[in-house]
Amino acid sequence: MRILWNELKKIFTWKTMLLLLFINSVLYFLLIEFYIEYFPNGSEVYSYNIGVEMVEKYGATMDENEFIDFQKTYEDKAEEATQYLQSREDAVGNGLDTYEKFQAYDWQNSSQKASDLQGDIFFESEIDLFWELQEFERLIDFYNYRKSIPDVLTDNQRARLNELIAKEKFGVYTEIAMSNFKHFIANVGVAILFSVVLVISPMILKDRSRGILPLQYTSKKGRNLLKTKLLAGYIATFLVITGLLAVYFSLYSLNNTSMFFKVHVNTFIANESWYDPTFFQFIMLCVAAIYLIGFIFVTLSMSFSNVVPNLVSLIGIQIPFIVGFLIFGLSRLLPYMISVWNPKWLAPVSYGSMIIISFIIVYCLVKREKKVDVLM
Amino acid sequence: MMRIIINECKKALTSPILIALFILFSAFNIFVIISSSDHKEELKMVNEIIDQYGKDITDNSMERFESDIQMDFAELSRMTGSEFTSVYEFLDGLRFEDQEKYNDEQWEFFNRLQLKEMYLNTAKSIDESYGEIDIRKTAESEIKKYGLSGNAAETLMNEYDKFSERFDEMVNNGEHKQWFFAGKAYFMHSFLFKTVFLHIIIEALLLIVLSTALITTYEFENKTHLVAYSTKRGRKLMKNKLLASLAIATTIIVFLFAITLGTFFTVFDYSQIWNTSISSAFNWEYNFPYVAWWDLSVGTFLIGLIALVFIVLLLFVGLTFALSVVVKNSYITFFSIAALFIFMWLLPSFMPTSSILLFVFAYTLPTLLLAIGSSFMGSSGLIMFENFEWMTISCWTVITLAVSFMSYIRFKKIDIS
Numbered sequence: 001m002r003i004l005w006n007e008l009k010k011i012f013t014w015k016t017m018l019l020l021l022f023i024n025s026v027l028y029f030l031l032i033e034f035y036i037e038y039f040p041n042g043s044e045v046y047s048y049n050i051g052v053e054m055v056e057k058y059g060a061t062m063d064e065n066e067f068i069d070f071q072k073t074y075e076d077k078a079e080e081a082t083q084y085l086q087s088r089e090d091a092v093g094n095g096l097d098t099y100e101k102f103q104a105y106d107w108q109n110s111s112q113k114a115s116d117l118q119g120d121i122f123f124e125s126e127i128d129l130f131w132e133l134q135e136f137e138r139l140i141d142f143y144n145y146r147k148s149i150p151d152v153l154t155d156n157q158r159a160r161l162n163e164l165i166a167k168e169k170f171g172v173y174t175e176i177a178m179s180n181f182k183h184f185i186a187n188v189g190v191a192i193l194f195s196v197v198l199v200i201s202p203m204i205l206k207d208r209s210r211g212i213l214p215l216q217y218t219s220k221k222g223r224n225l226l227k228t229k230l231l232a233g234y235i236a237t238f239l240v241i242t243g244l245l246a247v248y249f250s251l252y253s254l255n256n257t258s259m260f261f262k263v264h265v266n267t268f269i270a271n272e273s274w275y276d277p278t279f280f281q282f283i284m285l286c287v288a289a290i291y292l293i294g295f296i297f298v299t300l301s302m303s304f305s306n307v308v309p310n311l312v313s314l315i316g317i318q319i320p321f322i323v324g325f326l327i328f329g330l331s332r333l334l335p336y337m338i339s340v341w342n343p344k345w346l347a348p349v350s351y352g353s354m355i356i357i358s359f360i361i362v363y364c365l366v367k368r369e370k371k372v373d374v375l376m
Numbered sequence: 377m378m379r380i381i382i383n384e385c386k387k388a389l390t391s392p393i394l395i396a397l398f399i400l401f402s403a404f405n406i407f408v409i410i411s412s413s414d415h416k417e418e419l420k421m422v423n424e425i426i427d428q429y430g431k432d433i434t435d436n437s438m439e440r441f442e443s444d445i446q447m448d449f450a451e452l453s454r455m456t457g458s459e460f461t462s463v464y465e466f467l468d469g470l471r472f473e474d475q476e477k478y479n480d481e482q483w484e485f486f487n488r489l490q491l492k493e494m495y496l497n498t499a500k501s502i503d504e505s506y507g508e509i510d511i512r513k514t515a516e517s518e519i520k521k522y523g524l525s526g527n528a529a530e531t532l533m534n535e536y537d538k539f540s541e542r543f544d545e546m547v548n549n550g551e552h553k554q555w556f557f558a559g560k561a562y563f564m565h566s567f568l569f570k571t572v573f574l575h576i577i578i579e580a581l582l583l584i585v586l587s588t589a590l591i592t593t594y595e596f597e598n599k600t601h602l603v604a605y606s607t608k609r610g611r612k613l614m615k616n617k618l619l620a621s622l623a624i625a626t627t628i629i630v631f632l633f634a635i636t637l638g639t640f641f642t643v644f645d646y647s648q649i650w651n652t653s654i655s656s657a658f659n660w661e662y663n664f665p666y667v668a669w670w671d672l673s674v675g676t677f678l679i680g681l682i683a684l685v686f687i688v689l690l691l692f693v694g695l696t697f698a699l700s701v702v703v704k705n706s707y708i709t710f711f712s713i714a715a716l717f718i719f720m721w722l723l724p725s726f727m728p729t730s731s732i733l734l735f736v737f738a739y740t741l742p743t744l745l746l747a748i749g750s751s752f753m754g755s756s757g758l759i760m761f762e763n764f765e766w767m768t769i770s771c772w773t774v775i776t777l778a779v780s781f782m783s784y785i786r787f788k789k790i791d792i793s
Contacts, residue, residue, distance in 0.1 A: 019711055026715045029722050202707050209597060308393070310597055311707040312590040316393035319582060320400055 003221065007232035011203050020195055024244065027194065031187035032248065039180050039255045046128065046135045051174035052259055060262045060278070062172050067143060074136040081129050090117050099133070139174065142269050146170035160274060160340050164266055169276065171269040177257040178268045178279070182335035184255075185286045188248045189293065189334045190326060195244055196237050196294045197301050197322065201314055203236075204229055204305040213374040226369045230302060230362065237298045241291055265338070272340040282338075289334050292351055297322070299358040303365055377616065380609065384620035387594050388587040397586075398628065401579040405636040408575060412567065413643045419557055419564070421491045426555050426648040433499050433553040445496055448489050455482060463489045495658075498558060502657045506547060506665075511540040514664065518757060526730035535761055539754040542669055546655055551671055556649065556656035565659050565666060568640065569681060569749035576636050577745050580689055583628045585713050588621040588696040589706035596704045601792055611788050618697050618780070625693045629686055650675035654752075667755045669762050677752065684751060687769055688741050694776040698783040704792075717742050724758070735761065739768045 040048040058066040081099040085091040094114050096102045105114065121130050147170075149161045164170075204226075207213060217223050261280035265273050277285060300321060308314045329350070337347035388394060428444075429437040452466060453459050455478070460466045463486060478486070515536035519529045546552060557564040592614070595601035605611050654677040659666045672680065692713075700709040721742035727734040738759050750756030751765055761767075 015708065019708060019715075023711060023715050026718045026722070029725075030718050198711055209599075211599070310590070311705070312586050312710075313391060313393040315707065315710050316391075316397050316586055319397060 003225070003228050004232055004235075007203075007229055008236060010206070011199060011232060011236045016199055020199060020240070023198060024191060024195060027191040031190060032184065032251070035180055035184040035187070036251050036254055040176060043131055044176050046131045047138075047174045047176050050132065050135050050139065051177065054173060055259050055263060060264065061267060062170075063168075067172075071140065074133070074140065077129065077133055077136065081133060084127070084129065088117075135174075139172070139269075143170070143172055146172070154343075156344060157340055160344075161272060164272060169264065169266040171267065171271060173260070173263055173268050175269040175271060177255075177260045178265070178271055180255065181252075181257065181279075181283065184252060185283075185290075186331055186335045188245070189290050189330055191248070192241055192244050192290055192294060193297060193322065193325075196240050196298050197318060199240055200233050200237055200298045201301040201305055201318070202311060203233055204302055205308065205311065205314055208306075209310065217374055223369055226306075227366060230365070233298060233302050234295065237294050238291075241294045245287060245290065273338040274340055274344045275338050277338075285338070286334060289337060289351075292355070293333070296354045296358050297325075299361055303361045306365055306369070380613070380616045381620045381623065384591055384594075384617050385624055387591055388620075388624045391587075391590065394583060394587055394590075398583060398632070401575075401583070402632065402635045405572070405575050405579070405632075406639045409572065409636070409639050409643055415562055416644055418487075418491060419562065420645050421488065421495070422555050422557055423645055423648040425492075425495060426652075429555075431554050431648070431652055432550065433502070433555065438496075438499060441492075441496060441499075445489070445492055448485075448492070451485070452489065455485075463493050494558060494561070495555070498658065499553075499555075502553060505660075506552060506657065509543070509664075511536055511543055522758065523729050524734075527732045528730055528734050531732050531735060532758070538762065539667075539669075539760065542754060543667060546667060546671070549671065551653040551655045552657040552665070552667075554652045554656045554658075556652045556658035556674070559659050559661040559665075563661050564644070565654075566661055566749060569677075572636060572640060573681065573685065573748050574746070576632055577685060577689075577748065580629055580632050580685075581692060581717075581745075583632075584625045584689055584693055585696050585710055586706075587624045587628070588693050589700045589709040591617050591621050591624070592697055592700040593704055593706045593709070596792075597706065605792060614701060614784055614787055618694075618784075621693050621697060622690060625690060629689055633682060646674070664755045666753055668752045669754050670752065672752060681748060681751060684744070684765060684769070685748060688745055688772075691741060691769075691772055691776045694780045698776070698779040701783045701787050721746060734758070739764065739771060741768065741772050744768050 054062070054070065058070070062070070078099045081102070082097075085099065085102060086097050090113065091097060091102075094111070094117060096105060096114065096117065107115070107118065110118070121127065147165055149158065149165075153161070207216065207229075216225050219225075221228070257279075261283075262278055264276050264278050265271050265282050266276050268279075301318060304314055304317050308317060332342050333347055333350055336342055425441070429441050449460060449463075452463065456466060467486065467490065515533055518524075518536075519532060524532060559565060594617075595604045595613075604613060607613075609616075651673050653668075654672045654674055655665070655667045657665060668677070696709060696713055699712060700706060703709050703712070720740040723737040723740060724734050724743070727737055735758065743759060744751070744765065747756065747759060750759070754760050754762070
């Protein structure tokens with residue numbers, strides 16, 4: 001136990017902590033800040049507000065009666081817009097005295113006066129009504145097309161989409177909370193991956209390059225020490241991931257998306273998935289995936305740490321693995337792991353095989369260490 | 377002395393990981409180039425046009441080009457049996473079942489004619505589209521886009537005024553009336569000077585920082601420092617290590633460039649393009665054409681960029697050296713350099729949008745490297761300043777020399793036991 005504690009102390013030196021802090025603040029500003037600071041971004045705010053109202057009014061799902069009510073809200077707003085237009089002389093003068101006319105107007109070939117009016121309504125006046133109406137129209141369009149499915153699909157995908165339609169799980173709620181979270185979590189994944197690899201990698205190599213292995217291995221604990229070191233590595237990984245997740249999620253809470261937590265992922269627009277967890281369950285799923293990714297890559301780091309001759313090689317050998325994972329794996333295995341646009345088996349099989357490989361690596365490491373010539 | 381440098385070089389050259397990474401990176405670059413070369417045959421059309429009509433688009437050459445195309449239209453009419461004034465007209469009206477009627481050779485002819493017509497139409501519309509460009513408006517929209525005010529807005533406006541003069545001069549010189557690959561169709565400028573160059577830059581940086589850190593901290597990490605630094609050569613060994621790092625970096629850069637650009641220019645035919653101006657109207661990919669501050673040809677521009685990248689990467693050797701002499705640990709050096717790189721790149725975004733500091737803090741090596749495709753350009757947003765490249769380089773040369781020298785002086789007297 002005391003040895004484990006001391007190994008942990010060797011991992012968390014103040015130098016490493018400082019570096020960890022520096023790297024994470026840089027990565028935060030590079031990757032994550034945008035999705036916290038600019039949510040909802042620009043005109044997305046109308047989408048967000050309407051989404052919040054919908055969830056409060058209709059709950060986690062929306063049936064046809066509720067949709068009729070939703071459409072009625074839209075019509076009321078359109079009426080309001082009509083009244084607004086009639087109160088404006090330049091609108092009436094251009095023959096745009098009702099919202100229907102405003103909507104049906106051919107904006108591509110509009111007169112100068114009409115486009116001035118449009119610019120004034122959308123950008124100059126402090127009036128949100130027309131932006132809101134646009135968002136209403138977009139949501140209603142999605143509702144109207146809820147039963148159509150795209151042409152190019154595999155058989156499995158078509159079956160899943162038909163199943164969702166049969167179960168009446170339509171994408172009706174605004175997707176911005178979901179897509180914001182997906183971007184956020186993917187970038188958190190990147191920051192955490194770099195962090196754990198940075199902290200854990202040099203641990204085993206350090207003892208070897210200091211030449212204290214012969215001393216350690218002739219003690220009573222002997223070559224079993226490697227097991228303790230691996231355990232210390234995993235505990236440290238857990239601590240780093242948990243700490244960083246706590247920090248990043250407390251920042252995420254500023255986005256104020258908790259009202260969407262009870263909505264199922266398939267009920268968000270364009271979020272067809274193989275399974276149907278709620279938003280909150282999906283967040284938990286992503287957290288679990290981040291822990292898995294962390295542990296898998298730390299296993300890789302520790303095994304490299306046990307064989308490479310120096311620190312530069314330790315970094316160099318990990319570059320292809322990490323960059324390769326970031327390019328090809330991360331988005332498929334983290335934010336889009338249950339998306340219907342990836343094969344259903346992809347995430348389970350990838351994680352499964354990576355876990356099995358990790359176990360094999362650990363087994364081989366421990367077995368090899370029992371007999372290896374430490375004087376080399 | 378020479379022997380010491382060679383032996384120091386060997387430390388990096390015989391590292392299997394660095395060699396493997398180098399091979400992997402080169403293979404990756406070749407893969408990236410080959411996998412986006414679907415249109416390489418179509419690109420040859422520009423070479424043919426330049427071959428026949430010269431690189432300049434003059435009234436005379438346009439006339440010849442147009443009359444040749446008229447002959448092609450006559451040929452088209454003969455083939456199809458009806459009159460067309462544009463190959464697009466023919467292709468749009470073509471029914472699916474009629475496609476079989478024409479053999480491969482005829483299809484080849486249609487495709488070539490389509491390309492020629494595209495180039496002809498773009499060339500005809502140059503005067504009109506350049507007439508629409510109003511630099512002042514561009515400046516105002518840039519200022520609005522980034523929300524600039526006060527000093528910053530004023531400074532940018534002044535620079536745009538200067539650029540406006542240059543723009544008029546360029547139009548008068550007819551630099552824009554030269555043949556180049558159609559930008560909106562192929563994005564060749566972005567592909568070569570952004571995608572491919574960025575691959576080279578990032579890969580070279582990784583290799584250079586790693587090898588420099590390896591050589592510089594080698595004695596400490598292998599516990600030979602007490603021996604090595606108590607020899608007759610003593611702590612001056614660090615100087616040799618710096619020279620060795622520079623030599624290794626040069627080797628890496630030269631070979632990476634040679635392999636990657638060698639592949640690029642074998643795949644894509646640039647043979648007639650070299651003398652075309654980089655400010656050509658065809659080099660118009662997004663909402664503003666590329667317009668350089670000077671009259672640069674594609675060849676000069678390429679050489680200029682290679683030189684820039686080379687110098688900046690060597691400066692990074694110096695900075696890595698300075699840091700690793702202080703830290704004496706290659707691991708911490710690598711991650712600190714990586715974090716500093718990103719930090720310096722982000723610096724302008726921490727600055728107030730009303731202050732000229734916003735521009736001053738963009739004069740950093742990472743900004744220069746990551747925006748390398750827009751170097752020497754007046755059309756590159758907040759770093760469009762005429763003096764951006766040489767000022768950045770000279771300031772950072774001074775800084776690098778100073779910090780390297782200081783950390784070396786400090787090292788000469790420090791307790792290393």
